[in-house]
Amino acid sequence: MLDIATMDKIDTQGMYKVYDKWPEIAKKSYESDLKSVDFSNIDHIVLAGMGGSGAIGDLFESILSKTDIHVNVVKGYLLPKTVDKNTLVVCISVSGNTIETLTILESAQKLDCKIIAFSSGGKMESLCKKSTEFRKIDMIHSPRASFVKFIYSILYVLNSVLPIKKEHVIESITELEKMSSKISSLNLIDSNPSLHLAKSIQGSPCIYYPYGLYAAAIRFKSSLQENVKVHAFVEDVIEMCHNGIMSWEKPSNFKPILIRGTDDYEKTQERWDIVKEYFKKNNIFFQEVLSIDGNILSKLVCLIYLLDFSSIYRAILSEMNPSTVKSIDFIKEKLELCD
Numbered sequence: 001m002l003d004i005a006t007m008d009k010i011d012t013q014g015m016y017k018v019y020d021k022w023p024e025i026a027k028k029s030y031e032s033d034l035k036s037v038d039f040s041n042i043d044h045i046v047l048a049g050m051g052g053s054g055a056i057g058d059l060f061e062s063i064l065s066k067t068d069i070h071v072n073v074v075k076g077y078l079l080p081k082t083v084d085k086n087t088l089v090v091c092i093s094v095s096g097n098t099i100e101t102l103t104i105l106e107s108a109q110k111l112d113c114k115i116i117a118f119s120s121g122g123k124m125e126s127l128c129k130k131s132t133e134f135r136k137i138d139m140i141h142s143p144r145a146s147f148v149k150f151i152y153s154i155l156y157v158l159n160s161v162l163p164i165k166k167e168h169v170i171e172s173i174t175e176l177e178k179m180s181s182k183i184s185s186l187n188l189i190d191s192n193p194s195l196h197l198a199k200s201i202q203g204s205p206c207i208y209y210p211y212g213l214y215a216a217a218i219r220f221k222s223s224l225q226e227n228v229k230v231h232a233f234v235e236d237v238i239e240m241c242h243n244g245i246m247s248w249e250k251p252s253n254f255k256p257i258l259i260r261g262t263d264d265y266e267k268t269q270e271r272w273d274i275v276k277e278y279f280k281k282n283n284i285f286f287q288e289v290l291s292i293d294g295n296i297l298s299k300l301v302c303l304i305y306l307l308d309f310s311s312i313y314r315a316i317l318s319e320m321n322p323s324t325v326k327s328i329d330f331i332k333e334k335l336e337l338c339d
Contacts, residue, residue, distance in 0.1 A: 001188065001189075002188050002195065002313065002316065002317065003188060004185060004188070006316065007185060007316055010315075010316045010319055010320070010321055011312065011315075011316055011321060011322055011323065012321060012323070013141065013321070013323035014141070015141055015142070015145055015227075015312055015322050015323050016185050016309075016312050016316075016322075017185075018140055018141045018145045019145065019184070019305070019308065019309055019312060020180070020184045020185055020186070022148050022176060022180065022305055023173060023176040023177040023179075023180050025140065025148050025149050025152075026148045026149075026151070026152045026172075026173050026176055026301075027152075027173050029137075029148065029149045029150075029151075029152035029153045029156070030152040030153075030155060030156050030169060030173065031156075032152075032153050032156045032157070034135050034137075034153060034156060034157050035135070035157070036156060036157050036158070036159055036160065037116060037133055037157060037158065037160070037161070038160045038161070039088050039114045039116075039160075039161050041085075041086050042069065042086060042087070042088045042114065042161055043068070043069060043070060043086045043087075044069065044070045044071075044072075044082065044083070044084070044086055044087040044088070045060075045064070045069055045070070045071050045072075045087070045088045045089075045090060045161075046071075046072045046073075046074055046079060046080060046083060046087060046088070046089045046090065046104075046108075047060055047061065047071065047072070047073050047074070047090045047092065048073075048074040048075075048079075048089065048090065048091045048092065048100075048101050048104040048105070049073075049074075049075070049091070049092035049093060049098070049101055050075055050093075050098050050100050050101060051098075051143055051144070051222065051328075052094060052142070052143030052144035052146070052147060052222075053092040053093050053094050053098065053101065053143055053150075054073065054075045054092075055144070055147060055215065055218065055219045055222065055304075056092050056147065056150050056151055056154070057073040057074075057075075057090075057092065058073055058214065058215035058218055058219065059151060059215040059219075059300055059301070059304075060090075060154075060162070061073045061215065062212060062213070062214060062215040062296065062300060063162075063164060063296050063297055063300070064162070064163070065212070067163050069163070070082075074104055075100070076100055077100050077103045077104065078104075078107075079104055079107050079108060079111075083108070083111055083113050084112065084113060085112045085113060085114075087113040087114065088113070088114045088115070088116070088161065089104070089105075089108040089113055089114070089115045089116075090115075090116055090117075090118070090154075090158075091104055091105045091108070091115070091116075091117040091118070091124065092117075092118050092119070092150065092154075093117075093118075093119045093122070093124050094119060094120055094137075094139050094142075094143035094146050094150060095119065095120065095122055095139065095143060096119035096120055096121045096122020096123055096124040096125055097122040097123050097124070098124075099335055101124070102123055102124060102127065105117055105124065105127055105128075105132070106127065109127075109131075109132060115132050115133065116132070116133040116134070116135070116157070116158070117132060117133070117134045117135075118134075118135050118137055118150060118153070118154060118157075119134075119136065119137070120136065120137060120138050120139040120146075121136060135153070135157050137149060137150055137153045141323070142323065142325075144222070144223065144226060144227075144308070147219075147304065147308075148176070148301065148305075151301065152169070152173075155169055164297065165295075168295040168297050168298070169297065171294060171295060171297075171298050172294070172295070172297045172298040172301050172302075175292055175294055175298045175301075175302050176301060176302060176305060179292070179302045179305050179306060180305075182194075183195070183305070183306055183309045183310075184309075193289075193306060193310075194306050194307075194309035194310040194313055195310070195313050197257075197287060197289065197306075197307075197310040198310045198311070198312075198313035198314040198317060199313075199314075199317065200287050201224075201228075201255070201257075201287075201310070201314045202255050203252075203253040203254060203255045204230060204231040204232060204233065204253050204254045204255065205220075205221075205224055205230070205232045205233070205254070205255055205256075205257050206232075206233045206234075206235070206254040206255060206256050206257065207220055207221055207232065207233065207234045207235075207256075207257050207259060208234075208235055208236075208237045208240055208256060208257070208258050208259065208275070209234065209235075209236060209237060209258075209259040210236070210237055210238075210259075210260065210261055210264050210265070210268045211236060211238070211268075212261060212264075212296065213259050213260075213261055213291065213299070213300070213303065214236070215300050215304070216259055216291075216299075216300055216303040216304050216307060217234045217259050218234055219304050219307065219308070220232075220234075220257075220259070220304075220307040220308075220311070221233070221234045223307065223308050223311035224311050224314070226311075226322075226325060226328075227308075227311040227312055227314070227315045227320075227322035228311055228314050228315045228318060228320060228322070229315075229320055233254060237258070237268065237271055237272065237275060238268065238271060240275070241271060241274070241275065245275070245278065248278075248279075248282065248284060255285065255286070255287075256279065256284065256285075256286040256287070257286065257287045257288075257289065258272065258275070258276070258286060258287065258288045258289070259289050259291075259303065259307075260272060260288060260289065260290050260291065261290075261291045261299065262290060262291050262292065262293050262299075263293075289303070289306065289307065291303050
């Protein structure tokens, strides 16, 4: 059984302790003293960010997918050609030094569009000093651990722009509190769903998801890669039935994990049933993770909370420090030499 002494021994930078406080961090962030903004006539939002910052964009894209606002998430150097005066470009870099996002910011500053940037400081703060709206949000531990602080701070700052009801935000924080009582380090027992999932993760996880839960699935893949240092793969369950299912005809080191919504579209539910029947028939072990009931914000943040914590537990069970990112640091150092 996992215990706090083991957690502290391996997770030397205390990532799990930050996750224990996620509901509290979310609440304080939404009650922020940051200045809100009021951009008018916005029909297109571009969210730019990489890694943990990019996951923030994925979440907002999912939440806004059923609204009249067109949304693009940019994970790279180039803005869409459709950016115009009715576009809001939101640049997010927790560190403030992400080269791809800084490039997007500089490109946007040359166009007739609205811009706001969020970071803990760095080069991004300097680039925004003269004429660009900027909000400074302190990083907690790492970009990925700072996820809820940035999410709920942005929800507050952009409350007049984003068609997200305040009661839905409050509900999501309440649901995070409920989730925390089940998955935090204060509940290291077999019934802890994050710990239970962590113990079952083997080989290379192959994560299947429905369209609306893309943000949670891609975040889980990234958390497994960063925290556990394993290969992980994601695929939409509907698309998987047209090609990916063929890969299971041969023995594989990949292990399926199904990320499901409590109210998935009826045709998606039908597809889940068929896929599960196929796996059972072919003796392929799979895990299921079901979202909570509630609005889409609550579903996504609670799923991400549960899945992120499972990646931390899996790392510790594997005697792997979840905080270290030596390979990412190698890439960043090389990029700095290229500037």
